[in-house]
Amino acid sequence: xxxxxxxxxxxxxxxxxxxxxxxxxxxxxxxxxxxxxxxxxxxxxxxxxxxxxxxxxxxxxxxxxxxxxxxxxxxxxxxxxxxxxxxxxxxxxxxxxxxxxxxxxxxxxxxxxxxxxxxxxxxxxxxxxxxxxxxxxxxxxxxxxxxxxxxxxxxxxxxxxxxxxxxxxxxxxxxxxxxxxxxxxxxxxxxxxxxxxxxxxxxxxxxxxxxxxxxxxxxxxxxxxxxxxxxxxxxxxxxxxxxxxxxxxxxxxxxxxxxxxxxxxxxxxxxxxxxxxxxxxxxxxxxxxxxxxxxxxxxxxxxxxxxxxxxxxxxxxxxxxxxxxxxxxxxxxxxxxxxxxxxxxxxxxxxxxxxxxxxxxxxxxxxxxxxxxxxxxxxxxxxxxxxxxxxxxxxxxxxxxxxxxxxxxxxxxxxxxxxxxxxxxxxxxxxxxxxxxxxxxxxxxxxxxxxxxxx
Ligand SMILES: Cc1cc2nc3c(=O)[nH]c(=O)nc-3n(C[C@H](O)[C@H](O)[C@H](O)COP(=O)(O)OP(=O)(O)OC[C@H]3O[C@@H](n4cnc5c(N)ncnc54)[C@H](O)[C@@H]3O)c2cc1C
Numbered sequence: 001x002x003x004x005x006x007x008x009x010x011x012x013x014x015x016x017x018x019x020x021x022x023x024x025x026x027x028x029x030x031x032x033x034x035x036x037x038x039x040x041x042x043x044x045x046x047x048x049x050x051x052x053x054x055x056x057x058x059x060x061x062x063x064x065x066x067x068x069x070x071x072x073x074x075x076x077x078x079x080x081x082x083x084x085x086x087x088x089x090x091x092x093x094x095x096x097x098x099x100x101x102x103x104x105x106x107x108x109x110x111x112x113x114x115x116x117x118x119x120x121x122x123x124x125x126x127x128x129x130x131x132x133x134x135x136x137x138x139x140x141x142x143x144x145x146x147x148x149x150x151x152x153x154x155x156x157x158x159x160x161x162x163x164x165x166x167x168x169x170x171x172x173x174x175x176x177x178x179x180x181x182x183x184x185x186x187x188x189x190x191x192x193x194x195x196x197x198x199x200x201x202x203x204x205x206x207x208x209x210x211x212x213x214x215x216x217x218x219x220x221x222x223x224x225x226x227x228x229x230x231x232x233x234x235x236x237x238x239x240x241x242x243x244x245x246x247x248x249x250x251x252x253x254x255x256x257x258x259x260x261x262x263x264x265x266x267x268x269x270x271x272x273x274x275x276x277x278x279x280x281x282x283x284x285x286x287x288x289x290x291x292x293x294x295x296x297x298x299x300x301x302x303x304x305x306x307x308x309x310x311x312x313x314x315x316x317x318x319x320x321x322x323x324x325x326x327x328x329x330x331x332x333x334x335x336x337x338x339x340x341x342x343x344x345x346x347x348x349x350x351x352x353x354x355x356x357x358x359x360x361x362x363x364x365x366x367x368x369x370x371x372x373x374x375x376x377x378x379x380x381x382x383x384x385x386x387x388x389x390x391x392x393x394x395x396x397x398x399x400x401x402x403x404x405x406x407x408x409x410x411x412x413x414x415x416x417x418x419x420x421x422x423x424x425x426x427x428x429x430x431x432x433x434x435x436x437x438x439x440x441x442x443x444x445x446x447x448x449x450x451x452x453x454x455x
Contacts, residue, residue, distance in 0.1 A: 009036040009078065012337060013096050013106040015086045015274075017041035017069045018049075020112035020306030020326035022393075027334035029076035033341050037079040038104060040096065041069050044083050047135055048392050050323070051401070053174065055138040056145075057181040058189070058414030062135055064400045067393040086113065088277055091299060108301050108337050111274070111288065112330060115307035115321050118268030118285070124245035125169075129265035132174060139422040141264065145182075146419050148261060149202075153194050162259030164202035167250050169242055170267030171208030172215065173358035176225055178264055179206040179234045180361030187233065188412040204234045205258060207250075209241040209267075214358055214366070216320070221358075221366035224376045228364045242267075269321050271308050283310035283318060292348030294333045303336070305329035311349060323391070324354055359384045362409070 012035045014024050021039060028037045045066040054060045073081045084098040089109065096104040117131035130141040145166070152163040164186075168179045182204045191199040206213075206229065212222045213229075213236070229236050241253045249259045271286035280296055281289040287310035288296065294311060296302045305311075306326035311319050319325040328351060336346040357367040357380065365380040375383060385405065392398050407413060 009034055010107040010341065011036045011038065011105065012108045012110065013037075013104050014039045014110045014112060015096065016112035016114055016272075016306070016308075017043075017046050017072075017081070018112060018114050018306060018326065019323045020114075020308075020330040021110070022046055022069075022072060023327045023330035024110045024112060024305065024334050025073055025076060025079050027331045028337065029079055031334060031338040031341070034078055035108070035337065035341070037076070039069070039073055039079065039081045040084045040086055040098065040104065041081060042083070042085040043069070043135075045069055045135075046072060046393060048397075049133070050388055051392070052132050052135075052138045053178045053181055055135070055416075056132060056141040056178070057185045058142060058417035059181070059408050060401055060404050061416050062139070064397050064404065065392065066135060067397060072393060086274060088274075089302075091278070091302065094301065106301070108340075109303065110330070110333050111302065111304045111308055112306045112326070113272040113274045113308050115269045115271050116273065117265060118270035119265065120268055122242055122244060125242070125263070125265060128245045128247050129169065129263040131265050132178065136422045139420055141262075142417070143419045143422060145185075145262060146417055149190055149194055149197065150419075153197055156197070159197075159201045160259070162248060162261055164197070164199075165205065165258065165260040166203075166262040166264060167205045167207060167258055167260045168264045168266060169207050170265070171206055171210070171213035171236070171238070172266060174266035175206055175208070175264075176213055176229065177359050177361075178266060179204050179229060179236075180232070180359070180364070182264075183229075183232055183234050184361055184412075185414055185417075189414045189417065193417075205260075206234055206236045207240055207242060207252070208236070208238050211239045213238070216356055217358070217366060218368060218374055221368060221374060221376060224364075224366055225358065225360050228360045232361065269307070275308055285310075285318075285321075287318065287321075293336050293346040294329055294349050295336070295346075300340075303333040305333050311351075313351065319351055325351055328352060357384050357387070 012028055014021050017039055025037055025039050028035055046069050048065040051060055051065045070081050073079050084100050086096055087099045088097040094106050117133050119125040131137050148163040152158040166182055168175045186202040213225050214222045243251045243253045245263050249257050250263055251257050275286050275288050283289055288304040289310045290304050291297050294303050307321040311329055313319045332349045339346050353370045355369040359365040363378045363381050365384040367375040367380040367383050389398055392401055
């Protein structure tokens with residue numbers, strides 16, 4: 001029998017306020033019969049990750065791409081938020097445990113804690129690279145980059161030691177957009193800020209282990225991205241894998257040594273470590289195995305959605321860890337809770353592909369629609385801009401981002417090139433689930449999955 005909370009309503013706990021978690025809350029607010037929803041989010045904001053690279057390169061400010069999560073959830077009746085870091089789940093007692101020591105009972109649970117960066121165990125990457133997954137990651141990278149230019153300006157001998165060389169690991173959309181944006185920052189902005197530095201010494205190297213960029217795209221889109229980046233001056237090295245990284249250099253598998261203090265890591269993604277401590281079956285990349293209805297096998301009251309979920313793509317593979325599957329899965333899980341409450345059978349999830357896109361830099365992007373239509377260049381870039389703008393939460397943030405984009409486009413300026421000290425983030429220490437022992441070894445990571453259209 002379903003336990004009821006104080007209002008007599010079934011209680012749904014949602015873990016994570018990203019694309020998936022917020023869409024789950026929104027859909028659950030419309031469920032009939034009504035449910036009480038509690039969102040547990042470790043930060044007090046929802047982060048729009050697709051624009052993190054613009055935060056790192058000074059185009060936008062933190063508040064432009066982060067929205068207070070309470071300001072979003074208060075719009076929905078019977079929904080509330082707790083700022084809490086979930087450390088485990090007692091599946092038998094139906095309780096979510098937090099690092100702060102609280103326990104939240106649920107009738108239904110939706111796990112939407114997202115993913116983290118995977119380093120594939122490459123020596124030195126964990127310690128010396130700059131991931132791009134969180135707001136502190138982006139701010140730390142921004143401060144570090146600008147500091148390297150200041151150091152080189154004070155002591156030009158630093159240039160030969162790699163102060164002005166950035167190596168970007170991974171030629172998926174994150175790597176491509178990051179490489180393009182860094183190059184624009186160096187050649188159009190910092191060149192004027194540092195007139196005494198020979199900016200020709202500043203270089204961006206994009207490393208990709210495969211022989212092409214943008215793996216999920218059509219070969220003509222991949223070639224377009226490669227041509228644009230090379231034409232603009234990014235050194236693209238295809239078929240070159242990283243052997244190890246230190247604080248002062250990266251070493252490639254073929255023995256090449258590149259002096260650098262900045263390795264930006266966009267090559268791998270892995271499920272949030274929360275997945276490793278629940279004692280549930282995991283896929284490659286650590287994602288939690290779910291059935292067609294998106295619930296965990298044997299635990300029909302527990303749903304997993306978004307980057308954390310190992311939802312099938314219907315062709316024997318897994319759906320990519322990008323925004324659209326997260327949004328659609330969250331809505332579907334909420335609908336299945338509603339069906340269950342009504343005594344109706346659940347339905348299987350089917351992903352509606354909306355296409356893929358990646359930006360390469362100013363006036364350059366690639367977009368592919370499910371119909372087979374492909375766009376590149378300025379038109380694809382406008383499509384990318386419009387879509388990302390539409391998906392930013394909050395009118396003020398949308399206007400702020402648009403103003404920043406127009407300003408940057410017209411003036412080449414990056415007004416947010418500010419050095420703010422940010423402490424390095426530590427991975428959360430998670431307690432094993434009270435119901436099940438911790439899983440001994442996390443599942444191996446996946447190469448960065450690449451991006452469908454956000455909207
Ligand atoms: C740099 C970058 C660029 C990207 N660009 C694109 C793009 O252009 N298009 C696209 O479609 N996708 C893009 N993606 C991928 C997309 O952002 C993700 O697929 C999407 O955010 C997944 O949604 P989610 O809700 O599953 O996870 P997330 O959005 O990551 O949300 C997870 C939430 O859970 C919270 N959380 C985590 N652990 C805990 C815990 N223990 N307790 C409480 N809360 C917790 C986190 O704080 C976070 O708010 C990009 C990702 C990155 C990193």
